[in-house]
Amino acid sequence: MKIGLITIGDELLNGTRIDTNAGWIGGEVISNGGNVLWHVTISDTKDAIIEALNNVPKSIDIVICTGGLGPTHDDITSNVLFDYFKVKAEFDSDYWELLTNKFSQRDLKIPDINKNQAMKPSIGNIIPNPIGSARGLHLKNNSFDLFALPGVPSEMKGMMNAYVFPWIQEKSNITYNVKLLRTTGIMESALYEKLESFINDHQNIEVAFLPKLTGVDIRISSNSKNSNISFIKKIRPIINKYYYGELDIELEDVVAKLLLSNNMTLSTAESCTGGLISDRLTNVSGSSKYFNGGVVAYSNEIKSSALNVKKDIINSHGAVSDEVAMEMARGVKEKFSSDIGISTTGIAGPSGGTKSKPVGLVYIGIFTDEFEKTYKFSFTPYRKANKLMTTQAALNIIRLFLLKGLRDT
Amino acid sequence: MKIGLITIGDELLNGTRIDTNAGWIGGEVISNGGNVLWHVTISDTKDAIIEALNNVPKSIDIVICTGGLGPTHDDITSNVLFDYFKVKAEFDSDYWELLTNKFSQRDLKIPDINKNQAMKPSIGNIIPNPIGSARGLHLKNNSFDLFALPGVPSEMKGMMNAYVFPWIQEKSNITYNVKLLRTTGIMESALYEKLESFINDHQNIEVAFLPKLTGVDIRISSNSKNSNISFIKKIRPIINKYYYGELDIELEDVVAKLLLSNNMTLSTAESCTGGLISDRLTNVSGSSKYFNGGVVAYSNEIKSSALNVKKDIINSHGAVSDEVAMEMARGVKEKFSSDIGISTTGIAGPSGGTKSKPVGLVYIGIFTDEFEKTYKFSFTPYRKANKLMTTQAALNIIRLFLLKGLRDT
Numbered sequence: 158m159k160i161g162l163i164t165i166g167d168e169l170l171n172g173t174r175i176d177t178n179a180g181w182i183g184g185e186v187i188s189n190g191g192n193v194l195w196h197v198t199i200s201d202t203k204d205a206i207i208e209a210l211n212n213v214p215k216s217i218d219i220v221i222c223t224g225g226l227g228p229t230h231d232d233i234t235s236n237v238l239f240d241y242f243k244v245k246a247e248f249d250s251d252y253w254e255l256l257t258n259k260f261s262q263r264d265l266k267i268p269d270i271n272k273n274q275a276m277k278p279s280i281g282n283i284i285p286n287p288i289g290s291a292r293g294l295h296l297k298n299n300s301f302d303l304f305a306l307p308g309v310p311s312e313m314k315g316m317m318n319a320y321v322f323p324w325i326q327e328k329s330n331i332t333y334n335v336k337l338l339r340t341t342g343i344m345e346s347a348l349y350e351k352l353e354s355f356i357n358d359h360q361n362i363e364v365a366f367l368p369k370l371t372g373v374d375i376r377i378s379s380n381s382k383n384s385n386i387s388f389i390k391k392i393r394p395i396i397n398k399y400y401y402g403e404l405d406i407e408l409e410d411v412v413a414k415l416l417l418s419n420n421m422t423l424s425t426a427e428s429c430t431g432g433l434i435s436d437r438l439t440n441v442s443g444s445s446k447y448f449n450g451g452v453v454a455y456s457n458e459i460k461s462s463a464l465n466v467k468k469d470i471i472n473s474h475g476a477v478s479d480e481v482a483m484e485m486a487r488g489v490k491e492k493f494s495s496d497i498g499i500s501t502t503g504i505a506g507p508s509g510g511t512k513s514k515p516v517g518l519v520y521i522g523i524f525t526d527e528f529e530k531t532y533k534f535s536f537t538p539y540r541k542a543n544k545l546m547t548t549q550a551a552l553n554i555i556r557l558f559l560l561k562g563l564r565d566t
Numbered sequence: 567m568k569i570g571l572i573t574i575g576d577e578l579l580n581g582t583r584i585d586t587n588a589g590w591i592g593g594e595v596i597s598n599g600g601n602v603l604w605h606v607t608i609s610d611t612k613d614a615i616i617e618a619l620n621n622v623p624k625s626i627d628i629v630i631c632t633g634g635l636g637p638t639h640d641d642i643t644s645n646v647l648f649d650y651f652k653v654k655a656e657f658d659s660d661y662w663e664l665l666t667n668k669f670s671q672r673d674l675k676i677p678d679i680n681k682n683q684a685m686k687p688s689i690g691n692i693i694p695n696p697i698g699s700a701r702g703l704h705l706k707n708n709s710f711d712l713f714a715l716p717g718v719p720s721e722m723k724g725m726m727n728a729y730v731f732p733w734i735q736e737k738s739n740i741t742y743n744v745k746l747l748r749t750t751g752i753m754e755s756a757l758y759e760k761l762e763s764f765i766n767d768h769q770n771i772e773v774a775f776l777p778k779l780t781g782v783d784i785r786i787s788s789n790s791k792n793s794n795i796s797f798i799k800k801i802r803p804i805i806n807k808y809y810y811g812e813l814d815i816e817l818e819d820v821v822a823k824l825l826l827s828n829n830m831t832l833s834t835a836e837s838c839t840g841g842l843i844s845d846r847l848t849n850v851s852g853s854s855k856y857f858n859g860g861v862v863a864y865s866n867e868i869k870s871s872a873l874n875v876k877k878d879i880i881n882s883h884g885a886v887s888d889e890v891a892m893e894m895a896r897g898v899k900e901k902f903s904s905d906i907g908i909s910t911t912g913i914a915g916p917s918g919g920t921k922s923k924p925v926g927l928v929y930i931g932i933f934t935d936e937f938e939k940t941y942k943f944s945f946t947p948y949r950k951a952n953k954l955m956t957t958q959a960a961l962n963i964i965r966l967f968l969l970k971g972l973r974d975t
Contacts, residue, residue, distance in 0.1 A: 170602040172593025173774060173785070175586060179607070184581020193579040195614070196607040198588070205604070205623075212621040214614075337582060346637040346677040356639070365610070366638050367577050368718065376582055425841075425862070431848025432834075432841030435862040439840025442916055442949055450868040452861055453834070453844040459859040459902060463872070493868060507851055535672045537697055540851055542720055 158329045160186055161217040161301070162196040163209050165224035165234060166308060169198050178223050178313055189322045190329025191219070201225055206237045213301060220301050221321065224308035226291035228271045235276060235294065238305055242296040245279040252277070256290055284320045288312045293320070334382045336389060340399035341372030341408060341553050348373050351395050355388070362388050370542055371408070371549040372399070398563050401556060408552040409437045415559035416447035421496040423555065425451030426464050426489035428476065429503035429519060434548045449493045454485065464488030477502050477514050479531045482522035490524050498524040499555055501547050505540045519547050523554050528564070530554075567738045569595055570626040570710070571605040572618045574633035574643060575717055578607050587632050587722055596787075598731045599738025600628070610640040619650055622710060629710050630730065633717035635700035637680045644685060644703065647714055651705040654688040661686070665699055693729045697721045702729070743791045745798060749808035750781030750817065750962050757782050760804050764797070771797050779951055780817070780958040781808070807972055810965060817961040818846045824968035825856040830905040832964065834860030835873050835898035837885065838912035838928060843957045858902045863894065873897030886911050886923050888940045891931035899933050907933040908964055910956050914949045928956045932963050937973070939963075 162182060168174040176198065183193040195214050199205040201224075213220055225234030239246045253275040260267040274290050277283050284293030284304065291307040293316050304321050306313045340348060345368045352375075356364050361384055367374040375396075379385050393400065401411045416423060425435045432453045438444050454460040457471050466484040474480040482500050490498030503519030510516035517536040523529065534550055536543045557563045571591060577583040585607065592602040604623050608614040610633075622629055634643030648655045662684040669676040683699050686692050693702030693715065700716040702725050713730050715722045749757060754777040761784075765773050770793055776783040784805075788794055802809065810820045825832060834844045841862045847853050861872045866885055869875040875893040883889040891909050899907030912928030919925035926945040932938065943959055945952045966972045 169589070170592050170605060171596060172589040172591070172602075173776065175584070175589045177584060180578070180581045180584045182581070183579050187580060193581075194609055196579060198605040198607075200603055208623055214617055335580065335582075344674070346680050347674070349638045349679060350677050363576075365576055365640055366636070367583065368636060370718075370720065374582075376577060378580075427841075427844075430845075431853075432836075432844030432860065432862065435841030435864075436839075436845045436953070439862075439864065439914075440950060440953070442914075444840075445864050448864050450862045450864040450872070451841065452872070453841065453848075453859045455844075455848065455854050455857050455859040463859070463861070463901070492872070505848070505851075539697060539720065539724075541849060542697065544845070544849070 158191045158218045158325055159216050160191045160193045160325075161213050161220045162193055163206075163220060163222040164196070164198045164308070165201055165206065165222065166198075167200045169224075170200060178308065178310055181310070181314065182221060182317065185317070185322065186325065187335060189326045191325045201233065203233060203237050206234065207241060210241055215300070217301055219325065220303045221317075222303060222305045223313055226274070226293070226305065226307045228268070228274055228290070232273070234305055235273065238294060238296060238303070239276075239278060242278070242281070242298055242303070244281055244296065246276040247279055248272075249275045249277040249283075252292070259290070284316050286312055286316055287319075288315055295320075295324075334380070334385050335376065335378040336385050337404050338375040338377065338389070338396070338400055339372060339402050339404075339406060340375065340396055341401060341549055343373065343396075343399045344368075345373045348375070348396070348399070352392055355392050355395075359384070359388050370545050372401075398557070401553070407437070407440075408549060408556065409441050412438070412552050412555050412559070413441045413444060413447065415556060419559050421559070422447050422449055423497045423499065424449050424489045424493035424495040426485035426498060426500040427451060427453050428455060428460070428485070428501055429505045430501045430544050430547050430551070431455065431505075433544050434499065434501065434551055437548055437552065449495050451493070452489055460485060464492065475514065477504055477518060477520065479520055479522075479533070482520035482531045483524065483529065484522075486522035486524035486529070496525060497555065497558070498522075499551050500524075501551055503534075503536075503543065503547060505543045506538055507540060517543055519543065519550075521547065521551050521554055523558060525558070528558060567600045567627045567734055568625050569600045569602045569734075570622050570629045571602055572615075572622075572629060572631040573605070573607045573717070574610055574615065574631065575607075576609045576640075578633075579609055587717065587719055590719070590723065591630060591726065594726070594731065595734065596742055597744045598735045599742065600734045601742075610634055610642060612642060612646050615643065615646045616650060619712075624709070626710055628734065629712045630726075631712060631714045632722055635683070635702070635714065635716045637677070637683055637699070641682070641700075643714055644682065647703060647705060647712070648685075648687055651687070651690065651707055651712070653690055653705065655685040656688055657681070658684045658686040658692075661701070668699070693725050695721055695725055696728075697724060704729070704733075742787065742789065743794050744785060744787040745794050746813050747784040747786065747798065747805070747809055748781060748811050748813075748815065749784065749805055750810060750958055752782065752805075752808045753777075754782045757784070757805070757808070761801055764801050764804075768793070768797050779954050781810075807966070810962070816846070816849070817958060817965065818850050821847070821961050821964050821968070822850045822853060822856065824965060825906075828968055830968070831856050831858055832906045832908065833858050833898045833902035833904040835894035835907060835909040836860060836862050837864060837869070837894070837910055838914045839910045839953050839956050839960070840864065840914075842953050843908065843910065843960055846957055846961065858904050860902070861898055869894060873901065884923065886913055886927060886929065888929055888931075888942070891929035891940045892933065892938065893931075895931035895933035895938070905934060906964065906967070907931075908960050909933075910960055912943075912945075912952065912956060914952045915947055916949055926952055928952065928959075930956065930960050930963055932967060934967070937967060
């Protein structure tokens with residue numbers, strides 16, 4: 158079923174509040190047989206609500222509308238909807254009694270303005286709200302069914318789960334299946350070229366590429382779970398070097414599992430990343446099992462004193478060099494008695510670049526008893542982007558080292 | 567000026583990605599003289615884009631459109647816009663050469679599909695993208711100016727700041743004055759109590775409290791710049807201890823300025839924060855002037871070997887204790903020859919808590935030649951929240967130490 162969302166509230170338009178309801182509905186409704194295809198956010202005015210209702214695309218079967226059901230002056234949704242759907246509003250004295258009792262149980266006198274929450278439509282349904290006082294509405298015209306719900310996430314979610322999703326599931330014949338594959342170390346266009354022929358051969362599968370600084374997520378969706386699985390089976394060998402997990406898994410989670418299964422420990426020697434690798438590693442609960450710690454060696458002195466990098470290596474090659482990256486990785490592995498040392502040194506920017514060593518130039522070193530290597534990267538002019546991209550590259554180097562079969566020799 | 571947003575991408579509709587761009591634009595555009603009044607999110611199809619453009623409310627002056635400017639098959643925005651605005655697309659060979667060079671600098675061959683990113687309109691402007699390969703478009707018809715930008719937040723933000731906001735500011739006649747004061751170390755309700763009487767006395771000023779994990783931002787807005795200034799003048803002395811800056815300044819920026827003006831250097835000894843303090847410190851360009859580096863001492867062995875914390879202090883008090891926090895701060899100050907050592911040790915969670923040392927218990931130590939102190943905090947059950955809140959508390963301790971007048975003795 159094709160779903161449209163109308164979210165009402167100035168606070169969503171002016172950046173005071175980030176709308177998390179829409180994303181939640183969009184994700185949850187899929188497994189109930191629905192797809193959100195259109196979503197409009199509007200301010201709390203009668204005109205804006207009517208314009209949005211008039212502009213609902215013809216293909217939409219159901220409109221879910223959130224916000225503006227509270228008791229205060231800017232909560233006008235119910236009245237506008239009663240008008241728009243040409244239903245009479247009737248005072249629901251049973252509900253008013255119930256509300257009054259709820260208030261008095263909390264030693265509160267119910268304000269008169271709450272009376273607008275006790276109005277019910279002459280045709281259509283009321284959607285119960287077990288948490289708050291704002292009930293929902295289920296109205297209908299020739300074009301679509303409309304469900305109006307409060308904007309408070311906990312209330313909205315409870316009412317969606319209890320009323321709207323079951324209704325959609327019953328009416329819907331489709332089930333829609335989605336898989337998200339995460340990749341890193343390859344650009345969107347190169348990934349697309351690798352997969353293009355598979356995508357063309359599977360017209361029933363929808364494939365979307367979602368690029369981020371840390372890599373490209375591939376979203377695979379279709380009406381058939383089996384189609385998804387067989388498609389993924391075909392493309393996985395092609396992207397093995399880049400693929401690190403599904404859904405919301407992070408590279409540090411993957412590295413954590415691999416370190417544990419290989420029974421190895423890790424230490425970090427960070428210059429340009431300034432601690433962001435160790436921060437990411439320690440975002441994983443239980444990371445103390447494989448992460449001893451690390452050194453943020455921002456100055457050349459610390460690179461020497463804390464990591465045993467020889468001063469003449471720094472002087473002859475510069476702090477941002479293959480050689481220093483290797484010595485930093487070796488130094489932290491030995492000083493911290495770890496199995497793996499990983500290091501970063503680079504020009505994070507925006508200043509500090511030269512012609513031969515521009516902003517974005519980064520070296521990463523890995524040092525273990527059996528394997529050592531340095532890697533050179535050219536990232537961006539932007540400091541934070543460079544830091545983040547370097548951590549992702551470093552974690553991926555550790556991943557590929559631990560996977561052995563994919564080890565970069 | 568009245569702004570409409572069109573965000574394009576199935577991933578925003580189906581809950582794969584939460585849209586943070588819209589909220590950012592909605593918030594930032596206000597101080598540039600704009601107000602977002604309408605926002606529609608649509609899927610990556612030609613029909614959906616055209617329908618959205620046709621339904622832009624008449625009152626809207628400017629449409630900002632994000633997403634769908636990448637190189638792959640579902641990135642159709644440019645072509646649809648060229649059609650809709652009836653402009654010819656011309657191949658920009660200069661830009662193609664530049665892109666090709668960018669790729670070859672990274673030892674990559676540019677894929678042919680990137681060619682669609684080198685198309686430019688015969689009428690209208692190209693908006694440069696210094697980070698990525700997807701340039702933006704500025705097109706115009708009789709109803710509105712349209713700015714099309716990529717959906718990647720860092721790219722979108724850079725292009726908004728460099729091109730779109732200045733354009734809006736120039737064209738706009740309205741000035742809505744907004745000030746954002748950032749505070750830390752005080753809860754929303756306590757802050758409100760301190761400011762309640764001032765808020766009641768200034769009915770022409772709108773005051774909103776925006777709580778985050780790292781503190782509470784106070785948004786002050788009115789139609790008059792002078793009213794804002796005089797209001798802020800009144801409340802500043804009340805919140806001096808908590809106030810650290812305006813707008814999007816971060817606590818690490820404030821600490822940076824104070825360290826430079828005091829001509830002091832800093833080093834970090836991090837356990838529960840796992841490197842996040844040094845990461846934040848090194849987000850500031852030029853941080854090598856005052857930040858030598860630090861140690862992430864995740865294991866007890868490293869606390870002893872790298873920071874000289876005596877083993878019997880760890881054994882008798884536990885790694886999460888006042889005493890260990892102090893020794894870590896002293897150790898890193900001495901080992902790294904800095905003026906200030908700052909340390910963190912705590913139970914980040916979600917596991918590892920005990921009755922006497924529950925998850926969220928954190929000690930922070932500061933050690934200098936003239937001042938030493940430890941601080942105890944009880945944060946949350948959540949790992950990432952605890953890490954972030956601890957870094958904010960630690961940076962605030964450094965700030966208050968450097969301000970002397972506010973030093974916590």
